[in-house]
Amino acid sequence: MSTKSLSARNNELSNPQKQLEYLSEGLFADGELPTFKHKLEKEDDFPLQPKPLEILQINLGYMCNQVCSHCHVDAGPDRKEIMTVETMQHCLEAIKKTGAHTLDLTGGAPEMNPNFRWFVEEASKAGIKDFIVRSNLTIIVANKKYYDLPEFFKKHNVHVVSSLPFYKREKTDKQRGEGVFDKSIQALQMLNAVGYGKEGSGLKLDLVYNPSGAFLPKDQDAMESDFKTALKEDFDIDFNSLFAITNLPISRFLEYLIASENYEDYMYELVNAYNPAAVQNVMCRNTLSVSWDGWLYDCDFNQMLELKVNSSVKHISNYDEDAIQNRNIIISQHCYGCTAGAGSSCQGTVA
């Protein structure tokens, strides 16, 4: 596993244009597989349009203490893109006006943004009741200054959504780096200790499972029950729900698919598992993604592909929800990742 981002390695795939080209060539150009647009048209779902906005997902920066092999953000310690206070202030203005009920903070490791806590506090004052922080867990034990994060989360009743690719050390470390599993377990125990994931505490702790390889997640409920049994028995850990998330063929996961000669099979699998019912609830329809530098996107994946919203308003500094809601969602072949099987979103399955 590489310990550097595609960007730091000057890999061709760090260029989103190259990724989009790759996703439109080959199988899809010669008609062997239908394009995502074609699939939507067949079901009369094209163009894809938003439903009422529920979640504002803000990416606080691409800096991360981990370099996971599947990361669609291409995040890592070598990424310096971080949201400034000025952009945060634009976000706060938008939060005051938005109809969205949930603020979903992601990264990178959002906690590494030096103004993370200030932003959560201000957003709380601005009226946000439902906070999600997507934590990679290991950040909590990475440095003394983060040790009190569980208390901070608790104070603001933050809903913590944490990645843990598997309940066994080997698979977790292979995907996320040596030692990640043990640190994640330690962080989960710290979260449990302040009440997270415990019945009756009202403090929600959900885990994210994503496959450590070129295969799709199957049966979120069965997987949740396996995770619960194993984590309880082995480490006395409690959590609320497990979200099974499909890896989308972009960025570092795309690099892996190509290098391991799994790309074609994976795309076949995604296309064959296309589920029209999942299309009705894909997250781009109720979520808006804001990048570290304030640009607006249909989802975090389109953000990484630099596909800004198809709207007259493209930046948080002149946020106008009516204008933004009246748009067509930008699609490409990576979208098959969200419509396969039971569907996939940042909240797990959707169908």
Next chain:
Amino acid sequence: MSKPYYDPSDLRKFGEITEWSEELGKKFFDYYGSVFEEGALSAREKSLIALAVAHVVKCPYCIDAYTKDGLERGITKEEMMEAVHAGAAIESGATLVHGVQMMNKYKKLSM
């Protein structure tokens, strides 16, 4: 170089067998789908049985399919290998139990 008899990408075309015999093909795939649903045995248990049988009948397509199915279900590599051994043990047992026939014949023919 000659083409191999088995092409991994042929597995994707499995469904096409229905085109040349629609009724039988459809019946087979309906049956196949039902077999692997949750029942008295869990889908997970059936996946491991399928993996073991795949090895015994030495079907490369089935081995590919049920290794992936196992990964999708979170089945560990240790569980998968034990399933392969269970299949192998039955298969070698089936050979060895014929040793009794050999012993019987030997004894019958010997003074």
